[in-house]
Amino acid sequence: MLRYLEENLDILSTSEHEQIPLLQSLEEYCNKDVASFDVPGHVKDQGVEILNNYFGKKLMKMDINSSPQMDNVSNPKGIIKEAEQLLAKAYKANNAFFMTNGTTQGIHAMILSVLNPGDKIILPRNVHKSVINALILSGGIPVYIQPEYDDELGISLNLSVEKINKVLDENNDAKALFLLNPTYYGACSDLKEIVKICHDRNILVLVDEAHGAHFPFYDELPPSAMECNADMSAVSLHKTGGALTQASALLVNNKNIDEKKVLQHINMLQSTSASYLLMASLDGARSNLMLNGEGQLSKALNLARYAKRKINKIKGIKVISNELLESEGVSFIDETKLCINVKELNLTGFEVYDLLYKNFNVQVELGDMYNILALISIGTIKSDVDKLIKSLNIISNMNSKNVLINSIKIKQVLPRVKLSPREAFYSKKESKLLNNCINKVCAESIMAYPPGIPIISPGEIITEEIIDYINLLKNSKAYLTDMNDKTLNTILVVR
Structure with a gap:
């Protein structure tokens, strides 16, 4: 009898996800004969024929701005809110917020929501540049943990429970721990145990789940951040969930998180003209994952x-x-x-x-x-x-x-932090030749993209090892980005 009830609850849950309130309402709105005197200026398919030819008239009609029928993402009360609640249910979260500027925006909002200037946050050194930029914005102080490393592959992996325990013992005043689930290469730590350890110490757990948006929808994949009781996670549905590029979500799983504050920070970062195409794609991707994800992900795993x-x-x-x-x-x-x-x-x-x-x-x-x-x-x-x-x-x-x-040996480098990222970013700077920067404090970020993990970040001490690694990447024709001098002959350092 219990199994019968569980199976029927699953059927009810799945049928609920046949609903696509935002996507459907967007189509209905576009099919109305509305005389538009608002933005965007192309006015459906009426203004720019070349875009109609390339994108199609239907897509151009669906690129709209907020209206009474279509709700507003800055303070959603109607169909956007309904679609966000369905997304939260799909991920087993308390709440979900649509992001139209990628998981970068979600990470910024997540960190700004929980950190005050001067608050410590523990994080692996192989985080995405968006995390470092969030620390510049928030004034948070990073406490880096060196992730485990695979010499054969030359890549950083994830964090061990032992290392996290050690750093927590040394930094019991930390406000939050930030984790990757998974890393760019698919490695996941024992997130459930780590969350438990942190919660026992009243430390929040924030998760970059940019590359794990598909995890909850097939049981042979790793557990998701929400399943592991993390407090917040940012998920790139556009990367592995089927939504349009830049369409992501911020998930909240802790009733102690001030969701009004979260929305306030989202609104500081997100356009007041958020794309309905991107938001509606989140609605459609969520429905597809709930209805078809198991079969599609089983096929993907077999491939x-x-x-x-x-x-x-x-x-x-x-x-x-x-x-x-x-x-x-x-x-x-x-x-x-x-x-x-x-x-x-x-x-x-x-x-x-x-x-x-x-x-x-x-x-x-x-x-x-x-x-x-x-x-x-x-x-x-x-x-x-x-x-x-x-x-x-x-x-x-x-x-x-x-x-x-x-014969080319890659060394794992853990730079020493001299200044907070915010202090270094806003400091007086000067440009110095790369090979003359040993022991200087870096004032910019330098990284290979993808994946966008900084080799050196603002506030860190530049060492001979780091200079050697940058030269190695330059000689290997890696795509290096974010630096002031695009040739990377010089680096900005704190004066």
Whole structure:
């Protein structure tokens, strides 16, 4: 009898997610014969024919501004609120807020909502640049933990419970802990245990779940932040959930979080003309994940396992996924992220990334020194996976360079913090030659993108190791970004 009730509750829950209130209302509004004297200036499909030709008239009609029928994201009371509540239910959160400027906006709002200037926040050093920028905005003080590291892959993994306990003992005045679930390469720590440890100490847990929006919808994937009782998480539904690019959400799971304050900070960061196309895509993506996600993600996982089997037969190439579960700080792995190690080809990941695109019309997510990362998602098809496999096989048989990539050793660097990111960002600065910056305090961020993890951030001491690593990335043709001098011959330092 209990099982029967549980099954029927699941049916009721699923049928509720057939509703798409915002998406449906947007279509209804566009089908009305409304004489528009408001923005946007293209006025549906009436003003810019070239956009109609490229995007289609229906999409142009659906690019609207707020109206009484369509609610307002700055203070949602109608269909936007209804759609946000459905999203919260899908993720088992107390509340959800639509983000139209990506998870970057969600991370900024999350940190600004809980930190006052001078508050400590504990975080791994391999966070996205949006976290550092949030500390500049909030005046928060970072306490970095060195994540576990895989020498073979040359990548940072996630945080171990032991390291977190140690840092918490040393910083019992910290306000929050910030975590990745997962890392860019799919590594997840024991988030449930970490949340429990933090809550026992009255420390909030904030989670960057940019690459884990799909987790709640298939039971062979890692547990989500909300399932692990984290207080807040920011999820990129556009990355792995099927929404349009920049469409994300901020989830709240703790009744002690002041949601009015959260919305206040969201409104400081979000346009008052938030895109209805992006918000409606969140509504549609949520419905699809609840109704079809299990089947689509099962297919994606099977494709990822198929790709791994085939690629591992190619000389000089190896896919690493579940093997990382033997590493400290990794309790779960997202197998849909194919970390493809290519260093035995004597090619860098940057070079393989370029070869795949230029020679084979294959676009992967990123290349780093030793690896490329290919994402298998709900939209991936087998013929594309086969194209990736075939392309890698051809690259494997190409003549490689004489330089052994194995001889290029990547060091894990944990810079020492001298000033808070905010203090350094607003300090008086000067530009110095890169090789003359040893022991100077950095006044800008420098990173390879993707993934957008800073090599050095404002307020950190520049060391010889960091300069060597920057030169290594420059010589390897990595795409470096955010620095003032685009050639990176000089760095901004605190005067």
